[in-house]
Amino acid sequence: MSYDRIMRLALEKGxxxxxxxxxxxxxxxxxxxxxxxxxxxxxxxxxxxxxxxKDGMLEIDGSQIMTKDVFRASGHLDSFTDPIVxxxxxxxxxxxxxxxxxxxxTLVTEGSSEKELDDLIEKHLIRCSKCxxxxxxxxxxxxxxxxxxxxDKEEAYLRSETCQSIFVDFLRIFKVMRCKLPVxxxxxxxxxxxxxxxxxxxxxxxxxxxxxxxxxxxPNQSDVFxxxxxxxxxxxxxxxDGKKSQNMSCSELLxxxxxxSQMIAYYLVLLQSFYEKTGLDMTRARFRLLSDAExxxxxxxxxxxxxxxxxxxxxxVACNYRTxxxxxxxxxxxxxxxSVMDGEAQVVPHIFELSMGVDRSxxxxxxxxxxxxxxxxxxxxKPYLAPIQIGVFPLVNRDGMEEKAAEVLSKIRKxxxxxxxxxxxxxxxxxxxxxxxxxxxxxxxxxTLANDTVTIRDRxxxxxxxVHLDExxxxxxxxxxxxx
RNA sequence: GCGGUCGUCGUCCAGCCUGGUCUAGGACAUCAGCUUCCCAAGCUGGUAACUCGGGUUCAAAUCCCGGCGACCGCACCA
Numbered sequence: 001m002s003y004d005r006i007m008r009l010a011l012e013k014g015x016x017x018x019x020x021x022x023x024x025x026x027x028x029x030x031x032x033x034x035x036x037x038x039x040x041x042x043x044x045x046x047x048x049x050x051x052x053x054k055d056g057m058l059e060i061d062g063s064q065i066m067t068k069d070v071f072r073a074s075g076h077l078d079s080f081t082d083p084i085v086x087x088x089x090x091x092x093x094x095x096x097x098x099x100x101x102x103x104x105x106t107l108v109t110e111g112s113s114e115k116e117l118d119d120l121i122e123k124h125l126i127r128c129s130k131c132x133x134x135x136x137x138x139x140x141x142x143x144x145x146x147x148x149x150x151x152d153k154e155e156a157y158l159r160s161e162t163c164q165s166i167f168v169d170f171l172r173i174f175k176v177m178r179c180k181l182p183v184x185x186x187x188x189x190x191x192x193x194x195x196x197x198x199x200x201x202x203x204x205x206x207x208x209x210x211x212x213x214x215x216x217x218x219p220n221q222s223d224v225f226x227x228x229x230x231x232x233x234x235x236x237x238x239x240x241d242g243k244k245s246q247n248m249s250c251s252e253l254l255x256x257x258x259x260x261s262q263m264i265a266y267y268l269v270l271l272q273s274f275y276e277k278t279g280l281d282m283t284r285a286r287f288r289l290l291s292d293a294e295x296x297x298x299x300x301x302x303x304x305x306x307x308x309x310x311x312x313x314x315x316x317v318a319c320n321y322r323t324x325x326x327x328x329x330x331x332x333x334x335x336x337x338x339s340v341m342d343g344e345a346q347v348v349p350h351i352f353e354l355s356m357g358v359d360r361s362x363x364x365x366x367x368x369x370x371x372x373x374x375x376x377x378x379x380x381x382k383p384y385l386a387p388i389q390i391g392v393f394p395l396v397n398r399d400g401m402e403e404k405a406a407e408v409l410s411k412i413r414k415x416x417x418x419x420x421x422x423x424x425x426x427x428x429x430x431x432x433x434x435x436x437x438x439x440x441x442x443x444x445x446x447x448t449l450a451n452d453t454v455t456i457r458d459r460x461x462x463x464x465x466x467v468h469l470d471e472x473x474x475x476x477x478x479x480x481x482x483x484x
Numbered sequence: 485g486c487g488g489u490c491g492u493c494g495u496c497c498a499g500c501c502u503g504g505u506c507u508a509g510g511a512c513a514u515c516a517g518c519u520u521c522c523c524a525a526g527c528u529g530g531u532a533a534c535u536c537g538g539g540u541u542c543a544a545a546u547c548c549c550g551g552c553g554a555c556c557g558c559a560c561c562a
Contacts, residue, residue, distance in 0.1 A: 008495065008496085011494075011495070012494060012495055012513075013494095014494095018553080018554095021553095022535090023535090023536075023552080024491095024535055024536070024551095024552045024553045024554095025552080025553085026552080026553085027552090027553065027554085074562095075562090076562080143560095143561085143562085160562075161562070193561085193562085195560080195561070196485055196559080196560050196561080197485065197559085197560070197561090198561095199554095199555090199561095204561070295562095296562040297562070298562080299562085318562080320562090355562090375524075376523085376524085393522095395520090395521055395522065396519090396520060396521060397520090398520095399521095401521095423514085423515075423516095424514095424524080425519095425520065425522090425523080425524075425525070425526095426520085426521085426522050426523065427522070427523035427524055427525085428523080428524050428525095429523090429524095430522080430523050430524085431523070431524050432524085434523095443521095443522065445521055445522080446521060447521090455522080457522080457523085462523070464522075
């Protein structure tokens with residue numbers, strides 16, 4: 001379905017909408033409404049089921065504000081603080097350090113202050129290379145959002161990736177949870193990036209949700225991974241050249257050296273089967289191998305899990321081999337070596353991560369799920385992902401059907417997300433339910449009053465069947481049960 | 485961040501050019517009532533908007549400036 005249609009659905013039904021809307025607040029911030037929260041919660045619960053519980057991972061929930069040292073260690077403060085100058089006339093922006101070294105032929109040290117750079121620009125009479133006008137002063141631009149803590153305004157940052165919490169917590173978790181390598185630690189939470197120009201609603205946000213999984217392992221033991229045995233024949237849809245996708249078995253991918261280890265193969269399979277369960281159209285999904293230039297500074301091997309949407313191929317998950325970069329850096333900065341015992345050997349674990357963008361996954365599933373059946377718009381969400389599971393309707397508003405419907409509703413509303421609707425014709429009510437993806441509707445009619453049976457109407461087929469109220473709970477439980 | 489286009493009920497649009505019958509209109513949606521025994525029927529009534537700030541003017545949704553936002557292109561995107 002098109003971008004505009006999904007946006008209309010989101011705004012009209014309240015899945016999500018711009019933040020601080022009545023003041024046309026800053027770009028890149030969006031709110032989840034009731035349906036959006038319901039959907040997202042269920043999405044995260046499927047993530048927990050298909051990845052965390054299935055594999056025995058540990059989940060934590062870290063603080064969003066973290067001290068400056070964390071990001072000094074992670075490299076974010078150096079790598080993402082660029083000194084920039086802006087032309088007073090045409091507004092063009094340049095990296096101040098690069099500009100100075102280009103024009104003067106001298107190397108500018110990484111840590112040069114704004115004042116030093118300004119002096120150099122003045123001394124060498126450097127002007128805008130586009131229009132020749134003056135620059136305003138050098139400023140530091142950073143994708144990190146800073147905050148001040150307490151009366152003396154201690155410098156801190158909103159985390160730009162949730163995984164830093166996992167890294168700095170690693171030693172404690174490993175010890176108190178009596179971990180052995182390999183171990184996976186996961187987290188669902190918010191991250192913040194001061195994007196220059198956020199675009200396309202849920203795709204590029206300044207405040208966004210991530211589901212991250214960090215797998216800590218002994219690099220000397222990663223060749224043989226027991227769990228791999230069960231998935232060696234599984235096929236992954238990979239894209240090696242940025243164009244064509246193909247299904248290849250894990251054993252083939254390993255033999256050809258495309259995947260570096262059995263362990264990584266296993267986790268990519270796990271991730272792919274998770275997304276299959278979310279209802280994403282997997283024929284429009286792929287693992288794209290990243291080139292050297294595309295990888296993050298810390299990563300030595302990376303696949304992006306991407307899906308095709310109205311905006312083209314969109315990255316949903318970054319699968320990075322981060323080596324021992326993070327734990328070594330945190331070890332150096334904190335002065336506490338981040339090594340653990342693995343059998344007889346003491347090792348600094350390496351890390352493989354699955355870093356999922358939740359908001360854009362939500363968007364992609366909506367795009368792949370909203371379908372037009374003749375004149376009927378149906379949001380074909382998997383029953384276990386539907387924010388509202390059941391509609392309860394009196395067929396007509398008389399003869400005590402409303403009261404009976406209220407009775408049915410109160411019977412099921414504690415166990416299911418159910419809603420009651422008496423407004424408009426029965427057909428209109430079915431259509432309203434279809435568009436927000438309600439899988440089942442219960443209708444109370446004359447026969448209900450006579451013999452306590454209701455009709456269950458199915459969203460996708462529109463077919464109806466009649467069940468006794470005593471059987472209802474069992475049938476609904478089966479309907480919304482997660483398939484094995 | 486730069487450039488272009490744009491900003492009116494929940495959604496989509498009319499009105500703007502040519503300021504004043506605009507107390508801002510319509511469609512769809514929504515709410516109340518009537519009707520309705522199964523797939524957007526009908527009737528009656530209702531709620532609901534000029535993005536924000538400043539300026540010009542006797543008078544601003546309408547003209548001008550600025551902020552904020554949206555879309556498109558460039559740049560950016562751990």
